[in-house]
Amino acid sequence: MPVTAPPDEDLSDLDVLRRQDPEIADVLLGEVRRQCDSLQLIAAENFASPAVLAALGSPLANKYAEGYPGARHHGGCEYADAAERIAVERATALFGAEHANVQAHSGSSAVLAAYAALLRPGDTVLAMGLEHGGHLTHGSPANFSGRWFDFVPYGVDAETGLVDYEQVAALARHHRPKAIVCGSISYPRHLDYRIFREIADEVGAYLIADAAHPIGLVAGGAAPSPVPYADVVCATTHKVLRGPRGGMVLCGAELAARIDRAVFPFTQGGAQMHTIAAKAVAFGEASTPAYATYAHQVVEHARVLAAALAAEGFALTTGGTDTHLITADPAPLGVDGRTARARLAAAGLVLDTCALPYGEGRGIRLGTAAVTTQGMGAPEMARIAALFTSALRDDPAETARVRAEVRALTGRFPPYGR
Numbered sequence: 001m002p003v004t005a006p007p008d009e010d011l012s013d014l015d016v017l018r019r020q021d022p023e024i025a026d027v028l029l030g031e032v033r034r035q036c037d038s039l040q041l042i043a044a045e046n047f048a049s050p051a052v053l054a055a056l057g058s059p060l061a062n063k064y065a066e067g068y069p070g071a072r073h074h075g076g077c078e079y080a081d082a083a084e085r086i087a088v089e090r091a092t093a094l095f096g097a098e099h100a101n102v103q104a105h106s107g108s109s110a111v112l113a114a115y116a117a118l119l120r121p122g123d124t125v126l127a128m129g130l131e132h133g134g135h136l137t138h139g140s141p142a143n144f145s146g147r148w149f150d151f152v153p154y155g156v157d158a159e160t161g162l163v164d165y166e167q168v169a170a171l172a173r174h175h176r177p178k179a180i181v182c183g184s185i186s187y188p189r190h191l192d193y194r195i196f197r198e199i200a201d202e203v204g205a206y207l208i209a210d211a212a213h214p215i216g217l218v219a220g221g222a223a224p225s226p227v228p229y230a231d232v233v234c235a236t237t238h239k240v241l242r243g244p245r246g247g248m249v250l251c252g253a254e255l256a257a258r259i260d261r262a263v264f265p266f267t268q269g270g271a272q273m274h275t276i277a278a279k280a281v282a283f284g285e286a287s288t289p290a291y292a293t294y295a296h297q298v299v300e301h302a303r304v305l306a307a308a309l310a311a312e313g314f315a316l317t318t319g320g321t322d323t324h325l326i327t328a329d330p331a332p333l334g335v336d337g338r339t340a341r342a343r344l345a346a347a348g349l350v351l352d353t354c355a356l357p358y359g360e361g362r363g364i365r366l367g368t369a370a371v372t373t374q375g376m377g378a379p380e381m382a383r384i385a386a387l388f389t390s391a392l393r394d395d396p397a398e399t400a401r402v403r404a405e406v407r408a409l410t411g412r413f414p415p416y417g418r
Helices: 008-018 022-037 050-056 078-095 108-117 145-148 164-175 193-203 215-219 253-267 273-286 290-314 337-346 370-372 378-391 396-412
Strands: 099-101 122-130 148-156 179-180 206-210 233-235 247-251 325-329 351-354 362-367
Touching: 008 022, 008 378, 022 378, 022 396, 050 179, 050 273, 078 099, 078 215, 078 247, 078 273, 099 253, 108 145, 108 206, 108 233, 108 253, 148 164, 164 193, 164 233, 179 193, 193 206, 193 396, 247 253, 247 362, 290 362, 290 370, 290 378, 337 351, 337 378, 337 396, 370 378, 378 396
Parallel strands: 122 148, 122 179, 179 206, 206 233
Antiparallel strands: 099 247, 233 247, 325 362, 351 362
């Protein structure tokens, strides 16, 4: 389901910028070319629709709107209020939540707000360990989370790569955490939110779901929802959801006031109203049957790509995927994750590295959200896997050949037209 837009109209605003600030105009045009001439396989990225981009570039960017609809600290907020109310109404309907805060600037901001609403410095929190796929906000010593709270990490089974729920339960009984966080940046399987809920209830802990990656699949009915089980759900509005870069927090009515106060005024100032309007557009797009079809295609394509990578010799963590993302170890092909990322990037295949559990180094992490938005299908996924193997040979001629094939592929499936 490609996003379509006449390229001339898309770039017409750049004509104004080119006259006023040609240096930045060149940067933006360069980024357009980069996105259109290489394959965007980063699991956290996608192509926002022209409607989302239009809202992002709207005059709502000029409006200061500290507070919430009907209770702003600035005048002239009637249209800002309308945009935020629409975004909240669409988010609660889309995800079946009683309350939504759409002001969070990012996924990390959303998690910070959840912690601020439910915890106090020094509280114990149980979350996925960083080397097993946990996020920086799940206890990294370089992050506020690791400095303010006492994190206890849980992990995945060494044989299967799946979450070890027995370990989670045992750690919870021993440490009696104030909160349990379920979520990951590189776990390609569905989490069992029901089991996490049962563990949290047993030890009297809050359950916080960090659903930054799967929330777009949840919106399209292609992944189980954490909303019925978690006290608070933190998420991003980009990635598979295909909205603007930003965050949101979903919760029940009983925690609504605490979450709102934790976002503003505790952790953030004025809301970014242009981004909130763009979130509203994305929520509207995600409520359509076409988006549901897209979300299921993303998963189907990830499974095809994962199987093809396995056939090429990559070692898949958990043996495959249920979601939009794939994590794999390229070591059987004679390279580590960082080397693989560099060689693939040189050939126009853009992806990330990720930690591999149990000290196994770094692997690669990729996703199918963006290429599916471009309209690619199962045959293209199989071809991409073959291109991976060719690009990893560290042969300049082969790299050039793959680069040319990538350009031909993106030419057939342009993200925004030509």
